[in-house]
Amino acid sequence: MKDHEKEFLAQYRPEDFPRPSVAVDVVVLTVQDGKLRVLLVARKEHPFKGKWALPGGFLRVGKSSRDQGEDLDAAAARELEEETGLSPSQVFVEQLAAFGRANRDPRMRVVTIAYFALVRPDLLALVRPGGDASRVKWTAVDEALDPKNDHERLAFDHADIVRAARARVIERLETSPIAKNLVPEPFTIPELRATFETVSGKKLDRGNFRRKFAQLVERGVVERAPGKRATASKPAAVYRFRDATR
Amino acid sequence: MKDHEKEFLAQYRPEDFPRPSVAVDVVVLTVQDGKLRVLLVARKEHPFKGKWALPGGFLRVGKSSRDQGEDLDAAAARELEEETGLSPSQVFVEQLAAFGRANRDPRMRVVTIAYFALVRPDLLALVRPGGDASRVKWTAVDEALDPKNDHERLAFDHADIVRAARARVIERLETSPIAKNLVPEPFTIPELRATFETVSGKKLDRGNFRRKFAQLVERGVVERAPGKRATASKPAAVYRFRDATR
DNA sequence: TAAATAGTGTCTATAAGACATTATCTC
DNA sequence: GAGATAATGTCTTATAGACACTATTTA
Numbered sequence: 001m002k003d004h005e006k007e008f009l010a011q012y013r014p015e016d017f018p019r020p021s022v023a024v025d026v027v028v029l030t031v032q033d034g035k036l037r038v039l040l041v042a043r044k045e046h047p048f049k050g051k052w053a054l055p056g057g058f059l060r061v062g063k064s065s066r067d068q069g070e071d072l073d074a075a076a077a078r079e080l081e082e083e084t085g086l087s088p089s090q091v092f093v094e095q096l097a098a099f100g101r102a103n104r105d106p107r108m109r110v111v112t113i114a115y116f117a118l119v120r121p122d123l124l125a126l127v128r129p130g131g132d133a134s135r136v137k138w139t140a141v142d143e144a145l146d147p148k149n150d151h152e153r154l155a156f157d158h159a160d161i162v163r164a165a166r167a168r169v170i171e172r173l174e175t176s177p178i179a180k181n182l183v184p185e186p187f188t189i190p191e192l193r194a195t196f197e198t199v200s201g202k203k204l205d206r207g208n209f210r211r212k213f214a215q216l217v218e219r220g221v222v223e224r225a226p227g228k229r230a231t232a233s234k235p236a237a238v239y240r241f242r243d244a245t246r
Numbered sequence: 247m248k249d250h251e252k253e254f255l256a257q258y259r260p261e262d263f264p265r266p267s268v269a270v271d272v273v274v275l276t277v278q279d280g281k282l283r284v285l286l287v288a289r290k291e292h293p294f295k296g297k298w299a300l301p302g303g304f305l306r307v308g309k310s311s312r313d314q315g316e317d318l319d320a321a322a323a324r325e326l327e328e329e330t331g332l333s334p335s336q337v338f339v340e341q342l343a344a345f346g347r348a349n350r351d352p353r354m355r356v357v358t359i360a361y362f363a364l365v366r367p368d369l370l371a372l373v374r375p376g377g378d379a380s381r382v383k384w385t386a387v388d389e390a391l392d393p394k395n396d397h398e399r400l401a402f403d404h405a406d407i408v409r410a411a412r413a414r415v416i417e418r419l420e421t422s423p424i425a426k427n428l429v430p431e432p433f434t435i436p437e438l439r440a441t442f443e444t445v446s447g448k449k450l451d452r453g454n455f456r457r458k459f460a461q462l463v464e465r466g467v468v469e470r471a472p473g474k475r476a477t478a479s480k481p482a483a484v485y486r487f488r489d490a491t492r
Numbered sequence: 493t494a495a496a497t498a499g500t501g502t503c504t505a506t507a508a509g510a511c512a513t514t515a516t517c518t519c
Numbered sequence: 520g521a522g523a524t525a526a527t528g529t530c531t532t533a534t535a536g537a538c539a540c541t542a543t544t545t546a
Binding site for chain 3: 188210232233
Binding site: 017018019021058059065068069071072098101102106107113 | 263264265266267268304305307308309311314315316317318341343344346347348349352353354355357359
């Protein structure tokens, strides 16, 4: 029985069927200057040469059935690190969805597995774009998706992917503590509220937000940090997410 | 400029890089006999010959850059139709996620795009399994995932995929009207409640459930249907989801 | 002291949980 | 009439929205 399987595998020829290419693209998001921003890379080659695109690349696949190459998550982490110098331990990364419309790439059939990553604003200083920095920029998501920016349209179907990522983050913001990965460490309540507002695009009541926040403290998701944040007016108390929280 | 791109595309050799295979698998779910059930197919060939697996197959990719083959959604719809005879117009289908761990298939690197589909129980009679019916069965999800059923373990990483599908459906049950695709048409309030209970695995209070349901009627999501459902005791009023609802 | 913003309190409307009561059918 | 379950009502508690008020800093 088991021998039959071995024999079968030995004779199997994957080359007999045409196969698509598989890529991994990462929507790297942060909040800066009161805007949700996405990391874009200028394409060096055709197709869409010179256009802005998401960082990404082809999945590395081994050549034998033994060595089958890197996992999808590893590929996403690798692309992120190559393009930003940030390791997955510092950054929240999660799979978004697969995008595989025929003709989304004029070269050939490409199915891309899209991921999104959240970079805390206080880590932005550590970002070292791989290659030359002029090729990389943080663009406001609203701008990147603005249909009036016709001359700066994103390459491929990357606008769709960014839209999906934003929708996913907004959804998760209310049901999970991913906000941790979008506020500086430590942070003040008004800062956290501002982050929610810029990501969701909605104004939030100060008092009501504090009340919700108080629940997070009670549940031990978040805790006071020493010191205060100096501002132009009354300084604010600072907090931090407790470990083992995402 | 544009000419450069044409030239580039003409010279591009996708064959130069090793590529994974891309498959599409579908978690077809329904509720029957008070259980959430998944459609499984016995594998005819190695690997995992004779084991139960999700219906699925390889993505059809065209041979030229012009004809790039079918969309992912189309491939999922095709697999569904081949295995059940049901068309996507009768069934709710949505992408779940990509699963692409190295070595999840011993033959070669395979990345699968998993979908889930919901089949209304009153459509089960229409299901005509492609090929011989003995190869297909509706298994209770709890059973398929029971670690004690060691001898009947699902092929590949399909247990992971089924788990993810169930989690997604439970999540969506509360935030969208997908329940429409899991109750017969028309249905009674107790039937709908039972469906929620079997999918989520939680008991729900009758009175409170009715109150929630009343909101759906007010919002026009659902409406009274003529007649009543005869039961062993007091008959229940029947309802139906209004069109353009998913 | 004025301006600014952090932080608190309160009133109301809505929704959720628990559970008791009534209504209508079959046998 | 008994048993079963559909259908309704009620009491309590928790949560969300709107908004007024107090506190503490800088300039």
